[in-house]
Amino acid sequence: MRLIIAEKPSLARAIAEALPAGVPGQDGALMAGDSVVTWCLGHLLEQAPPDAYDPSHKAWRLDTLPILPDRWKLVPRAKARAQLAVIRGLLKRADTVVHAGDPDREGQLLVQEVIEHLGWQGPVARLLVSDLNAPAVKRALSRLEDNARYAPLYRAAQARARADWLYGINLTRAWTLVGRQAGHDGVLSVGRVQTPVLGLVVRRDAEIRDFEPRPFFVLWADLVVARGRLRAWWVPGEGHSLDDQGRLLERAPAEALGGRLAGAEGRLARLETRDRRQAAPLPYSLSALQVDAARRHGLSAKAVLDICQRLYERHQLITYPRSDCRYLPEEHWAGARRTLEGACGEDATLRGWLAGADFAKRSKAWNDKKVGAHHALAPTGKRADLSRLSRQEADVFRLITRNVLAQFYPPLSTREVKAEFAIAGEVFRARGQEVLEAGWKPLFTTRDEAPPLPPLTEGEPCRVEEAGVEDRETRPPEPFTDASLIKAMMNIARYVEDPAIRRTLRDSDGLGTEATRAGILETLLERGYLAREGKALRATRLGDALIASLPEAVGRPERTALWEQRLSAIAEDGDAPAPFLDALVEDLRGLLGHADAERMRRALAGARGVEVPSRGRKAGGKARRQSAGRRTGGKTSPGGARRKRGSSS
Incomplete structure (x- = not known):
């Protein structure tokens, strides 16, 4: 039996439908001739908590930092145990295994860590699917590769995950403990991505506050x-x-x-x-859609992501939404008329736009060389009845469809x-x-x-x-909003002075990923570091104090660029991960030396952010009632919230 392990159920369905002999199913898998297709649900495994390495790490203490695992461990995520058991059982019957993670760094990690964790020793092929269209999946199935070719990609993703764990666990514990000494009895979460994002808002608020009109x-x-x-x-x-x-x-x-x-x-x-x-503007990536939907319809980044997930999973009206790409596969052009006629349904606005489209035109949006792990957001072509959608769902669907329709209009x-x-x-x-x-x-x-x-x-x-x-x-800069902060995360190079680092950030994905940016904003809001004032996102007193108490480099985006340089060298040039992680440990030791209760006390006393809203106060109150020394720090990611694939918050 050939076992194909896809990254997600939607990809598994597309693969099974492209194979002969239909797709009768069983729990957690799809049958297709001599192949069985199963799937992950995002990450089925996560980094083990500190106390899995040493029970004494259950208590948070400064004298145990930095925590440095000798041999890294992964543990099943609580909600993934059933699917992991399905894959374990199928592996026992398999002759060969096909890795069908997304064709990117995180996709390589997500499936391969499961294969290795379950002890598979046999051959592994690599299936690279960037388009769920049936002909494209069939072509991909006809040209499987040796998974060993992608070992550098896996090592880079694994190094990133371990580095984020080291960085988040150690700095979060250190600043939480000095925060306690300074009078703040709550968790102070620090992360490679979330903290620089908070730093952006803190510095923008300070510019506004200190601005003197002329x-x-x-x-x-x-x-x-x-x-x-x-x-x-x-x-x-x-x-x-x-x-x-x-x-x-x-x-x-x-x-x-x-x-x-x-x-x-x-x-x-x-x-x-x-x-x-x-x-015409290109079709949307998720972040570009979040920016436009915030400006046009006042939707938060998380609301847009949630709406897109419903349009994708429940209504099946759009393609995979967590995409960082703004281009479409070339073969989609030929079927675009049929797809868009279905998408426009009986909606008066969309039908009016459809009537003006010239399907003989071909814009630069169709470009296979620009399509990576995913293509741009687009309608699937399923007949759309917008009266069955919520107003916000209809608004977002119109935006997605409009940007594809616009490719058939003159300049x-x-x-x-x-x-x-x-x-x-x-x-x-x-x-x-x-x-x-x-x-x-x-x-x-x-x-x-x-x-x-x-x-x-x-x-x-x-x-x-x-x-x-x-x-x-003269006027001060505007405070950040969901739209402008997402855009700043996408274009973080604008906030960096060093030319070399700025180039690296331009070539990378900025701060966070399409899948994590909305979650990072919500995390900062839930933890009481940011608050909403109308459409504006402002740093709270706690957020302002945290940035003031940290070494300046922790609250700036340059570290992300330096990490990306090293990770790219691992993925593309075959560099060993060990020197990167060794350098991080040395960096950590230096940063931990700045964990100072007096500095934290001054930061808390001098904080000038806005008051924590009721939502943040509730979360903060819970944290304050729990002694930091009694928290395990390991049941969740560094800082408290579980992370989905690609997150380094």
């Missing part, structure tokens, strides 16, 4: 030209008091010039026009115009944009664009009809 002044002039009117803005030159962005810091020069502009004549000294064609074509006028010896500028062809744009907004400039000819005369001075102030 006044500046602008002078406008309404001009009459040959074929219409427009508003232009004075560009003050050298000799005036300007800030680093060229803004005028004194009102008097603007008033003086404005007083002599009425009726003044000038000419259009310089005219620039540029035609631009902009392709947005615009003409950008920049005009520079010479009046009274000074320079005035105006800008405008004319839409030449709306293309895909009406699917995304119904707002009217700013009016274009009237037709202009370089050298033509102009006359000032009216002028005025406006008093303005």
Whole structure:
């Protein structure tokens, strides 16, 4: 018997349906000829708790840190024991095993750790499926590879999991214990991803809090030209008091010039026009969808993830949602009309968009070279009855379908115009944009664009009809929201100064993964480190104090980049994991040396975040009532919440 072990039930079903002889099933497996297809449920195993290595580690004590396992152990997750037993029984009957985890680092780990944990010694083949479409799965089944080829990928994922355990367990215990000494009787969770995310919010809040508005002044002039009117803005030159962005810091020069502009004549000294064609936004990855759904519908990142899971599992209307890819397999293009006709159903909005689609067009969204473990979110083609969905489910489904439909619309074509006028010896500028062809744009907004400039000819005369001075102030940055924080996690390189590290972060997936970002935000909220103020996410006093008490490097994203460099070298160049883990242990020893009760006491006293809301207060109250010294620290991941695949919070 050939046993195929898939990463998840949906992949197992797709594999079984691509095999001959149908799919009569049994509990935990699907039969297909001489093959049996079974599955994992995310991670069936997790890192053993500290007391599994030494019972004395059940008590949290500073003098036992760092905890460094000599021989790493995995234990079954509580809800996975039944499925693990199914796989164990099937392995006893198997002649060969096929590893069908996702074709990425975490997918390699997830299935292989089960195969090794259950003691399988026979041959293992590797099945790489990136598209659940039946023809694509059949092709993948026809070109199985030797799983040994992917050993470096497995070693890299295993090293990441162990490093996260070392980092989270040791720092969480250390800061919890010094927190107790400083008067905070609760768990202070520290993680490689969650803590830098908290650091982003703490630093943004400090920027807002410490911001000092500065006044500046602008002078406008309404001009009459040959074929219409427009508003232009004075560009003050050298000799005036300007800030680093060229803004005028004194009102008097603007008033003086404005007083002599009425009726003044000038000419259009310089005219620039540029035609631009902009392709439609690509289909969504999960994070990109979370950003848009937060902006358009006010949905939290977790709400979007939960909605997508329902659309995928319960309603079967969309493809696998936890994807970091924004491209689709090339073979999907031929069936796109049928898929989208089913997706649009009888919904008036979607049918209206469908009517404008030209299915002869082929955008850059269909690109096999850009498709990795998963492809972009897309409708499955199942007939959609949006009246049976909740309002929020329908909103999210429309967004997903719209972005695929938009690939069959023409580009947005615009003409950008920049005009520079010479009046009274000074320079005035105006800008405008004319839409030449709306293309895909009406699917995304119904707002009217700013009016274009009237037709202009370089050298033509102009006359000032009216002028005025406006008093303005510089503004602080906006507080983070679900949308902007998810976007910051996706594009974390923007928050790093070192060019080499910035390049690494641009090449990696940023902070967290598609599967974990929403969970990281919810974890920070549940633990009372963040709080919602309307749509804004603000650091609480506890979150502010935690970042202030930690070494600066722990609350910044650079460590993620450095880890990714080392893990990529393990996965791609075959480097040994041991030097990476040895370096981490040395780093940990240095960080643990900064665990100081007095520093924590000052941080708690000086914290300036917002008050913990009732939700966070409830969680924090429970933590405060439990003595940190009595917590096992091992039944959960470092910091308390169980983690799904790929999490390093």
